[in-house]
Amino acid sequence: MLTVTNEAEKSCKSLKEPAWYLEVLGVLPSYQGKSLGSKMINDCLIPFISKSRGGVLALFTNTDLNRSFYRKNGFEEFSESRIRRFNYEICNWGFKIKVLFKTYN
Template identity: 40%
Template sequence: MTHHQDTSAVRPITDADIPTAVETLARAFADYPYTRHVVAEDDHEERIRRFQQLCLTRIGMVYGRVWVADAGRAVAVWTTPEQDPSPAFAEVGPLLGDLAGDRAVAYESAEQAVAPYRPQEPAWFLDTVGVTPEAQGQGLGSAVLLPGIEAAAHAGYPAYLETSSERNVKFYERLGFEVTAEVLLPGNGPHTWCMRKDPR
């Protein structure tokens, strides 16, 4: 039977979706400039998997909102102003530092470099998003992001994200985001674009 992608396939994540969603994120970030810069080379794929699993299960699912499309083959993880994720970051931060390994200093300095450009007012933050490689180019990325973008706008909050891929910048611009800053991460790191979409 042919698998037709329709927007009804986008829904909030359930516990059953977690394994597929983690796999999706791990594969989507297998060779991403930012994570290459801030996560140790040694056992890189496993570190990325655990990094994404923490962002999904300990931050997004507890303190934010998460949607999947195609049963987890696309996933978007947001934190929202309804709950302050600081406790999660305080708890998970040291674990992320451990996962960064010998790149922990790069991870810290990258965070500090973009911090001034992050919204100071309440906003929806796109924590992580991924589409499994074989499902890319089918509109799943846009589909899985739209509920969060719409919910932020409906609540009157800006939506904010950071990307270290120039190709992604064009993709997000088509969704209505604008570049607010372009930061060259310290220590020979990649260019990172800060983007936001204000509620109309």
């Protein structure tokens, strides 16, 4: 799995600017559908990056369900690739969102 992860991260390296990188965001199946992932992104990650001078937040995913989740949360798809390992092929999509610098009181 680590080899697949390393290969998938190459899409984030194609960005022309420095970026924050989200490696994992997971919600237990019994808690999915309750907006916890969206709240984590919008109430924790985005404000933290914004307070830290902003920048691009990038990630990759390999499921269609996650693709629609990140689109719903304002991310833009910037890459698509296929990773082949043994007898399997995994689709990989890179997403990014621009986070503006903002001071919070």
